[in-house]
Amino acid sequence: MDSVERQASTARVKQVANALEEEIVLGWLQPRQRLIxxxxxxxxxxxxxxxxxxxxxxxxxxxxxxxxxxxxAVRMLSSTEVRQIYSVREALETLAxxxxxxxxxxxxxxxxxxxxxxxxxxxERGDPRAAFxxxxxxxxxxxxxxxxxxxxxxxxxLAQKVHGVRSYTAASPVHLARARDDHWAMIEAxxxxxxxxxxxxxxxxxxxxxxxxxxxxxxxxxxTGQHPSxxxxxxxxxxxxxxxxxxxxxxxxxxx
Amino acid sequence: MDSVERQASTARVKQVANALEEEIVLGWLQPRQRLIxxxxxxxxxxxxxxxxxxxxxxxxxxxxxxxxxxxxAVRMLSSTEVRQIYSVREALETLAxxxxxxxxxxxxxxxxxxxxxxxxxxxERGDPRAAFxxxxxxxxxxxxxxxxxxxxxxxxxLAQKVHGVRSYTAASPVHLARARDDHWAMIEAxxxxxxxxxxxxxxxxxxxxxxxxxxxxxxxxxxTGQHPSxxxxxxxxxxxxxxxxxxxxxxxxxxx
DNA sequence: GCTACCATAATTGTCAACAATAATGTTGTA
DNA sequence: TACAACATTATTGTTGACAATTATGGTAGC
Numbered sequence: 001m002d003s004v005e006r007q008a009s010t011a012r013v014k015q016v017a018n019a020l021e022e023e024i025v026l027g028w029l030q031p032r033q034r035l036i037x038x039x040x041x042x043x044x045x046x047x048x049x050x051x052x053x054x055x056x057x058x059x060x061x062x063x064x065x066x067x068x069x070x071x072x073a074v075r076m077l078s079s080t081e082v083r084q085i086y087s088v089r090e091a092l093e094t095l096a097x098x099x100x101x102x103x104x105x106x107x108x109x110x111x112x113x114x115x116x117x118x119x120x121x122x123x124e125r126g127d128p129r130a131a132f133x134x135x136x137x138x139x140x141x142x143x144x145x146x147x148x149x150x151x152x153x154x155x156x157x158l159a160q161k162v163h164g165v166r167s168y169t170a171a172s173p174v175h176l177a178r179a180r181d182d183h184w185a186m187i188e189a190x191x192x193x194x195x196x197x198x199x200x201x202x203x204x205x206x207x208x209x210x211x212x213x214x215x216x217x218x219x220x221x222x223x224t225g226q227h228p229s230x231x232x233x234x235x236x237x238x239x240x241x242x243x244x245x246x247x248x249x250x251x252x253x254x255x256x
Numbered sequence: 257m258d259s260v261e262r263q264a265s266t267a268r269v270k271q272v273a274n275a276l277e278e279e280i281v282l283g284w285l286q287p288r289q290r291l292i293x294x295x296x297x298x299x300x301x302x303x304x305x306x307x308x309x310x311x312x313x314x315x316x317x318x319x320x321x322x323x324x325x326x327x328x329a330v331r332m333l334s335s336t337e338v339r340q341i342y343s344v345r346e347a348l349e350t351l352a353x354x355x356x357x358x359x360x361x362x363x364x365x366x367x368x369x370x371x372x373x374x375x376x377x378x379x380e381r382g383d384p385r386a387a388f389x390x391x392x393x394x395x396x397x398x399x400x401x402x403x404x405x406x407x408x409x410x411x412x413x414l415a416q417k418v419h420g421v422r423s424y425t426a427a428s429p430v431h432l433a434r435a436r437d438d439h440w441a442m443i444e445a446x447x448x449x450x451x452x453x454x455x456x457x458x459x460x461x462x463x464x465x466x467x468x469x470x471x472x473x474x475x476x477x478x479x480t481g482q483h484p485s486x487x488x489x490x491x492x493x494x495x496x497x498x499x500x501x502x503x504x505x506x507x508x509x510x511x512x
Numbered sequence: 513g514c515t516a517c518c519a520t521a522a523t524t525g526t527c528a529a530c531a532a533t534a535a536t537g538t539t540g541t542a
Numbered sequence: 543t544a545c546a547a548c549a550t551t552a553t554t555g556t557t558g559a560c561a562a563t564t565a566t567g568g569t570a571g572c
Binding site for chain 4: 513518520536541
């Protein structure tokens with residue numbers, strides 16, 4: 001594709017950032033996994049400084065953590081952090097839902113239905129990647145109806161922060177189906193101008209992914225509120241498979 | 257100062273970003289004014305790529321705008337944008353104030369009083385720079401008492417977005433005095449465990465700077481909701497002094 | 513066999529020179 | 543004088559090489 005090469009670097013930075021975000025959400029990049037600049041730059045066929053910027057972007061979004069001279073790794077959220085973030089999300093999304101003026105403009109409904117058909121199709125054919133994208137589009141369009149783009153932006157940013165969490169639900173057919181049903185129900189509430197119902201739906205829509213993550217987290221590391229990625233002295237290390245491991249470059253290039 | 261030179265660049269990036277933020281807030285850098293990388297790198301005595309990162313940071317914070325190959329300029333907010341942002345701020349700060357568990361821990365009060373004494377001193381001696389810093393510290397400490405650091409972070413980010421707006425009030429003795437009084441009143445409300453009063457104070461605390469800015473903006477550009485920096489075809493350009501002007505390097509180096 | 517130390521490799525951070533782009537000035541022509 | 547094409551300059555964007563830092567593996571001394 002020639003079109004990729006002739007793009008402004010700022011666009012390529014976003015592309016790389018989005019690609020990495022997707023990989024994190026889909027669980028291809030596990031929490032604690034390192035992001036090595038050189039590897040990524042060859043994988044995406046961009047210069048290293050583009051990767052650097054993309055990683056900086058992800059850091060700002062709260063998806064990765066970096067330390068001086070040690071590089072970046074997919075961020076691991078403690079269960080308390082997840083709880084805190086979700087509680088703010090609940091407040092903000094509830095707020096936005098309350099501010100949506102009912103009845104909505106017909107175009108709003110039309111757009112939502114269109115997006116949701118894409119989403120449902122993605123769920124149907126088991127395409128979590130597309131489902132993820134359409135899911136974002138749906139929420140943008142839905143909350144966009146509240147009329148305050150800055151509120152929508154904040155909601156989006158907060159959702160991004162817990163994208164790492166989604167890897168536990170983003171690929172699960174059960175959760176995807178539930179999300180799909182929720183979305184249709186929201187559209188119905190909009191059609192019926194039932195604000196109370198809409199607000200309630202938005203609120204309840206959040207819980208499943210939060211609970212699944214917290215449950216799996218506490219099952220693995222105990223009910224501690226401690227951030228498991230911090231090297232707290234008296235804390236036993238989590239199972240080895242998940243540790244921040246130095247990648248072996250030799251292991252890959254053993255063919256040559 | 258040798259200590260400045262021996263710092264990690266990530267720290268220097270933050271220093272430069274903070275310095276620029278202050279200059280924007282204090283109105284030394286006016287909206288639409290360009291930020292030229294080379295100039296800044298010599299002014300702050302850092303390499304250009306440090307300045308670049310700092311500008312990128314400011315862009316993420318929403319304080320400057322950049323366009324491909326044309327550089328960055330202090331961002332100009334339209335009155336509708338200001339209104340929207342403040343409406344979200346009001347919702348969030350109200351929310352945080354509601355979530356503060358009363359009575360507060362004694363250390364919280366002590367910290368707030370300590371900060372506020374610094375703030376009052378700064379206001380007294382007419383030091384808007386220090387007042388700005390202490391003001392931020394006060395709000396961090398106050399909302400920090402709500403127990404949800406992520407909510408606090410969002411509130412801080414939103415406040416940063418309208419920092420450019422503050423240049424209209426940050427240097428005004430009247431506004432600074434009012435802010436000081438508000439802060440003391442909030443501390444009193446905390447001491448008295450009067451949540452309702454506290455919430456109300458937080459709500460009312462926001463209006464003055466918003467109203468001042470909107471008033472001055474509408475006086476200059478009319479009551480349009482249009483973003484004045486966008487080159488909308490049928491829109492007359494604002495007064496020349498404020499235009500995005502190419503800086504004349506010769507004008508400065510005429511001595512050599 | 514274990515620990516402390518050193519040598520080496522892997523990775524990130526820094527830099528200055530160069531390329532690309534957009535704004536400005538200048539000249540030639542009608 | 544007005545305008546268009548061109549040349550010049552100011553500014554940002556890109557690159558590859560090098561420096562600094564951290565992790566790893568191995569070796570000697572105990």
